[in-house]
Amino acid sequence: MLSVMKYLKKMYPTVQLLYEPESSLYDDHHPSTSARTELGPNAIDPWSPDSNSAPVDLVITLGGDGTILRASSLFKTGPVPPVLSFSMGTLGFLLPFDIHDFQSIIRDTFEQRVTVLKRMRLACTIHDADGKEIGGSTSAGLQVMNEVVLHRGRSPHLSIVDVLVDGVHLTEAFADGLIVSTPTGSTAYSLSAGGPIVHPLAKALLLSPISPRSLSFRPVVLPETSKVTLMVNSKSRTPAEISMDGHEPSTGFRVLSPGQSVKVQESPYPIPCVRRTSIAGSEMNSERNGDCDIPDGDGRSDDWVRDINTLLQFNATFRNKGILKQIQSSGN
Amino acid sequence: MLSVMKYLKKMYPTVQLLYEPESSLYDDHHPSTSARTELGPNAIDPWSPDSNSAPVDLVITLGGDGTILRASSLFKTGPVPPVLSFSMGTLGFLLPFDIHDFQSIIRDTFEQRVTVLKRMRLACTIHDADGKEIGGSTSAGLQVMNEVVLHRGRSPHLSIVDVLVDGVHLTEAFADGLIVSTPTGSTAYSLSAGGPIVHPLAKALLLSPISPRSLSFRPVVLPETSKVTLMVNSKSRTPAEISMDGHEPSTGFRVLSPGQSVKVQESPYPIPCVRRTSIAGSEMNSERNGDCDIPDGDGRSDDWVRDINTLLQFNATFRNKGILKQIQSSGN
Amino acid sequence: MLSVMKYLKKMYPTVQLLYEPESSLYDDHHPSTSARTELGPNAIDPWSPDSNSAPVDLVITLGGDGTILRASSLFKTGPVPPVLSFSMGTLGFLLPFDIHDFQSIIRDTFEQRVTVLKRMRLACTIHDADGKEIGGSTSAGLQVMNEVVLHRGRSPHLSIVDVLVDGVHLTEAFADGLIVSTPTGSTAYSLSAGGPIVHPLAKALLLSPISPRSLSFRPVVLPETSKVTLMVNSKSRTPAEISMDGHEPSTGFRVLSPGQSVKVQESPYPIPCVRRTSIAGSEMNSERNGDCDIPDGDGRSDDWVRDINTLLQFNATFRNKGILKQIQSSGN
Amino acid sequence: MLSVMKYLKKMYPTVQLLYEPESSLYDDHHPSTSARTELGPNAIDPWSPDSNSAPVDLVITLGGDGTILRASSLFKTGPVPPVLSFSMGTLGFLLPFDIHDFQSIIRDTFEQRVTVLKRMRLACTIHDADGKEIGGSTSAGLQVMNEVVLHRGRSPHLSIVDVLVDGVHLTEAFADGLIVSTPTGSTAYSLSAGGPIVHPLAKALLLSPISPRSLSFRPVVLPETSKVTLMVNSKSRTPAEISMDGHEPSTGFRVLSPGQSVKVQESPYPIPCVRRTSIAGSEMNSERNGDCDIPDGDGRSDDWVRDINTLLQFNATFRNKGILKQIQSSGN
Ligand SMILES: NC(=O)C1=CN([C@@H]2O[C@H](COP(=O)(O)OP(=O)(O)OC[C@H]3O[C@@H](n4cnc5c(N)ncnc54)[C@H](O)[C@@H]3O)[C@@H](O)[C@H]2O)C=CC1
Ligand SMILES: NC(=O)C1=CN([C@@H]2O[C@H](COP(=O)(O)OP(=O)(O)OC[C@H]3O[C@@H](n4cnc5c(N)ncnc54)[C@H](O)[C@@H]3O)[C@@H](O)[C@H]2O)C=CC1
Ligand SMILES: NC(=O)C1=CN([C@@H]2O[C@H](COP(=O)(O)OP(=O)(O)OC[C@H]3O[C@@H](n4cnc5c(N)ncnc54)[C@H](O)[C@@H]3O)[C@@H](O)[C@H]2O)C=CC1
Ligand SMILES: NC(=O)C1=CN([C@@H]2O[C@H](COP(=O)(O)OP(=O)(O)OC[C@H]3O[C@@H](n4cnc5c(N)ncnc54)[C@H](O)[C@@H]3O)[C@@H](O)[C@H]2O)C=CC1
The missing domain is CATH 3.40.50.10330 (Probable inorganic polyphosphate/atp-NAD kinase; domain 1)
Structure with missing residues (x-):
């Protein structure tokens, strides 16, 4: 430095x-x-x-x-x-x-x-059961570059979270957690949770579940204009922990109780x-x-193509003898 | 009628x-x-x-x-x-x-x-190994609403297909086939192949592999401005069959030999x-x-939310007793 | 009662x-x-x-x-x-x-x-970095019916866990966690994490990753005679929390530090x-x-077939009009 | 040679x-x-x-x-x-x-x-709608080492196949195809279709769908004693092509019409x-x-562990810098 x-x-x-x-x-x-x-x-x-x-x-x-x-x-x-x-x-x-x-x-x-x-980036605000903003977020909302996550954290029980898109109830998720991700974040936690790879120039938000108790919760790609709300369901036996880009929100507000919610939309910045x-x-x-x-x-897309191929080893075909030989010769 | x-x-x-x-x-x-x-x-x-x-x-x-x-x-x-x-x-x-x-x-x-x-919709053109357009497609290109598929068809062998995005080589796919889909088509064949659900208003193309011989070929969401080329690799032991919205191209050109390709981009219509x-x-x-x-x-998103919930049974949580009871009471 | x-x-x-x-x-x-x-x-x-x-x-x-x-x-x-x-x-x-x-x-x-x-059931013992048994487990080992889980818990960082099968190093997992499950447990947490459904009479152990930072960590089915060790890697920035059938081990020992491990094998009971x-x-x-x-x-397999169909809604085909009609008529 | x-x-x-x-x-x-x-x-x-x-x-x-x-x-x-x-x-x-x-x-x-x-290996027999064996299979049944596949082949339409396990109806599959695989075959076609990796010594059969029109058709692991029947549903608009270890059955019988079926069980050989x-x-x-x-x-498990790691690049973690460096240095 x-x-x-x-x-x-x-x-x-x-x-x-x-x-x-x-x-x-x-x-x-x-x-x-x-x-x-x-x-x-x-x-x-x-x-x-x-x-x-x-x-x-x-x-x-x-x-x-x-x-x-x-x-x-x-x-x-x-x-x-x-x-x-x-x-x-x-x-x-x-x-x-x-x-x-x-x-x-x-x-x-x-x-x-x-x-x-x-x-x-995404701009996020945290809300009480009555819709009032809490958690001291700034005027522009908390800014995230990868994703917002709600997760059961240490609780042994699944969290129950309602997902609303533009005010319409999309689904009730019984899961370890839920991710709302940017295209950039699609190669971070969302990818681990099974989400698709989204090109950074695609205009989209990505909703991916973490270990959902459902056979049929497929990741969802939404228009970048969507407003997504994740609300801890009142039946949920446990609160849910928020994390933003892998950290607790900078305002220190960390746990959503049943009824509380986080609202997410594209940031102007x-x-x-x-x-x-x-x-x-x-x-x-x-x-x-x-x-x-x-x-x-x-x-x-040169950078991105290179990155998903070398860093993520995207589609490393079994027949890819180039890679294979190197592995073998290195005694791996 | x-x-x-x-x-x-x-x-x-x-x-x-x-x-x-x-x-x-x-x-x-x-x-x-x-x-x-x-x-x-x-x-x-x-x-x-x-x-x-x-x-x-x-x-x-x-x-x-x-x-x-x-x-x-x-x-x-x-x-x-x-x-x-x-x-x-x-x-x-x-x-x-x-x-x-x-x-x-x-x-x-x-x-x-x-x-x-x-x-x-997508506009597609079919090309010879030397890049010349073949297959008699019209000036605006063949129009598809769901997807273009290249598939090994009846061949017992995997097809090998190169994928290029905006002229840059993305990957070489050993697979049963490949799908380039619109958001509309994301709930059709691509969904069966493991792809995400894409909202019809999201501006994106979706690339999904069908039974790829790779542990790491995740579906990819591209900007809607991308130009995607699928080219049958010269090593491919088999040709690949094209299908568009579940049918052979209206021009009757049905099979791509090694070296031939199909180019796909957003249609103006x-x-x-x-x-x-x-x-x-x-x-x-x-x-x-x-x-x-x-x-x-x-x-x-009301229509879409209703459709993915009732038609696809998206995220039918195991605890969803509403559905469960109906199933039981109907003796199903 | x-x-x-x-x-x-x-x-x-x-x-x-x-x-x-x-x-x-x-x-x-x-x-x-x-x-x-x-x-x-x-x-x-x-x-x-x-x-x-x-x-x-x-x-x-x-x-x-x-x-x-x-x-x-x-x-x-x-x-x-x-x-x-x-x-x-x-x-x-x-x-x-x-x-x-x-x-x-x-x-x-x-x-x-x-x-x-x-x-x-699985019999589990917890071990120190030098292999000595800790955690006060009983002579027969801690008994689990669903699964043993190692999970990052509240830690923001991925845990790094080595997996050994019969003493041979299988892989180093960067993930939220890892599950070793019985066939019974295959429909519990492992299913949420993406694992296959295993018939309760199949003689097998199931290893499933939870949100692994890898495109290619597929669930693994092992012979029921396998001895599986999960060891927190010494590079891991965080300890890992053990949970057994959704609870901390009955001995109260809850967190594995780097070097510590849990050994899992079929229980005689x-x-x-x-x-x-x-x-x-x-x-x-x-x-x-x-x-x-x-x-x-x-x-x-009657019970099991009924269960995976009605409780899990296994393979609820989109065309399944029986279910569909009920949903619609119930105004859902 | x-x-x-x-x-x-x-x-x-x-x-x-x-x-x-x-x-x-x-x-x-x-x-x-x-x-x-x-x-x-x-x-x-x-x-x-x-x-x-x-x-x-x-x-x-x-x-x-x-x-x-x-x-x-x-x-x-x-x-x-x-x-x-x-x-x-x-x-x-x-x-x-x-x-x-x-x-x-x-x-x-x-x-x-x-x-x-x-x-x-699996022993397979092919049957007419009335249950009579057809296709000239030998007394011990057709022997397969990897898998039996029913596939729509060139048909543009999904095939509809009923799956029975030990005579009990498990599910009706709308899909490109279905695979019944041995543990050996779990790393072949089934893996491409999304199935788990099954250790060759695990006693199990594996049922994996190929591009099913369902969000919830998870692969299923069955006891090795199971008798699995795949029967082309009478509603199916298309026949289904059988392939065994990647080839048509040695008896030359290749296409199952609606009502016809293939029965699969563990081979004594x-x-x-x-x-x-x-x-x-x-x-x-x-x-x-x-x-x-x-x-x-x-x-x-040494051989197997080596194979899934080097041939399949199982769990090639993004952080795996060993592999990464080789790729980079080879200018790949
Ligand atoms: N199971 C998982 O995969 C988990 C992933 N994370 C991710 O970690 C991120 C925080 O990163 P760090 O502070 O570095 O924590 P960290 O040191 O725990 O690293 C997480 C890993 O994710 C990688 N990463 C971060 N952003 C990425 C991106 N946009 N695309 C591809 N890889 C990316 C990092 O290089 C690092 O390898 C979070 O935003 C979240 O996405 C956090 C928890 C669990
Ligand atoms: N394994 C699979 O899932 C396969 C799916 N297809 C799909 O079939 C489509 C052609 O449809 P049809 O002529 O009706 O053939 P079809 O009669 O074989 O029906 C295919 C099924 O897909 C449904 N479908 C079509 N477009 C859809 C969409 N955009 N979203 C949700 N569901 C949709 C239809 O309602 C029908 O249930 C192709 O464009 C392709 O997407 C074709 C072959 C295999
Ligand atoms: N993301 C997830 O899916 C998570 C699942 N769990 C599971 O919860 C289990 C503990 O269960 P509870 O004490 O009831 O906790 P719980 O009240 O949190 O319920 C977990 C759910 O799993 C169901 N379940 C439990 N065992 C099952 C099995 N063998 N097959 C199918 N469903 C099963 C229960 O009916 C309940 O719906 C753990 O053994 C673990 O498998 C625990 C944490 C997260
Ligand atoms: N989409 C796919 O992945 C498809 C896979 N196949 C597989 O091909 C097999 C026939 O093999 P070939 O005659 O060599 O045809 P092939 O020359 O088309 O090769 C198929 C590939 O599968 C590999 N393979 C075969 N058995 C394997 C196993 N047990 N574990 C790991 N890899 C294996 C071969 O080495 C080869 O790379 C079939 O039994 C079927 O499993 C066949 C059609 C499609």
């Missing part, structure tokens, strides 16, 4: 560097006193979501898929600046770039030779993620992203 | 009635000589897709889901008039109305108290289907459908 | 009635003071698993599927007497008889006009369950069950 | 070599005139299933999984000699040995340092397959296999 900062400082001296003080919760790469010394005392400032400081133009994350989920959770109330994500080792679905290439990629980014993929293929420079277009000058990609 | 025609003739004497001569292939309700006698000699004329006669303003189908698929196949080259579909007994996904209610529904339709659901809930009259909007004056519905 | 007891006392005065004092935890039908008054002061005695009182000849359960799981958990160390289970309303997989018919069924049972289905079809009296055979004189059934 | 024969002739001169004349249908390795010249005129004789020549003591197959299925189909009426199977390149589920190691493996086999895995792990010599036991002196293995 330090070397990334030093590089930025050297190449783009007028850039104001900020860091997220909590990030040390997630990795060990957070700027130590020595870092500050090396960069100079005012080279880098802490940043907080509520700060009144100048708006952020670019977010850089370093670490696992969790770091970008964390970054997403910090931008709750308005447009999100483009996010440039580096993996520290393993590639990930949300991590197009390897840290070793950081110099050339940062250069491409600053020189606007990249495009972004706008990843849809997607996350513009700097894309791998875009580097080629050949596929710019002219739509602009807020204050930031990185154009949208045109939806070419 | 006769009574429907008589009713139309009586209520709307200036309406020109047409019938599809081939429809007798599909059911027994085709107008006999006696019908013509009863209605008067010029009351009803045969119609063919290529006819130069005046454009059709409304299509009425009577029969199973197959009748509307058939109607769809007749409109190949331009906008499709609204389709009003009656079931002759069983309700179906594509059959919102029961024939017993035909009078009131026809009245509502003529008086524009209904809305339509525009169901996406959806089918405007008269909707059940729209009858309520409360949810009109003002977008007009071509020459026809029936407005689009606003996407409320 | 009182009326069952009174009936037993009247018809079979020499029978010694016992009751399980904890059963009030599970339902409200537990003998009150008034019951004791009515039956006479010594008519009924409390019973506990450790009691030195005379062995039990027949267990009668009243309530949901949970009551028989509870009864199973009380017989830990030797052969189990036949179990006669009545539902108090809903039929269940483990509840062949309706309480309304109790008189005739008790008569059939006492007069040996019934047969039993021996339901396999199945549960002989009095069967519904056997009542017909036509399918006796001569194998005897311990001290009890109820013969084994011959494995005819 | 020639070199295998020469080796056998040299090492074990008293062994009588036979070959299956039809095998040239399956590969190119069939003994040519030159082979006969080299080996000597009487060194090798053709063999046919009906021949009255001396019984076979050992079968050697060379080729893909199909060659052992073919060998199985030749032994229809009695005990099968042990089968030693070599792959000519790709390993397969039924192909434990690589042809490169043939010398040491043949030596181990002749010196009885190997064990066998008895793979269950399993296939003793020489096993890989057994070579270690450490796990012999004393049960003898007919005239052949190779003992049964003790069911250790």
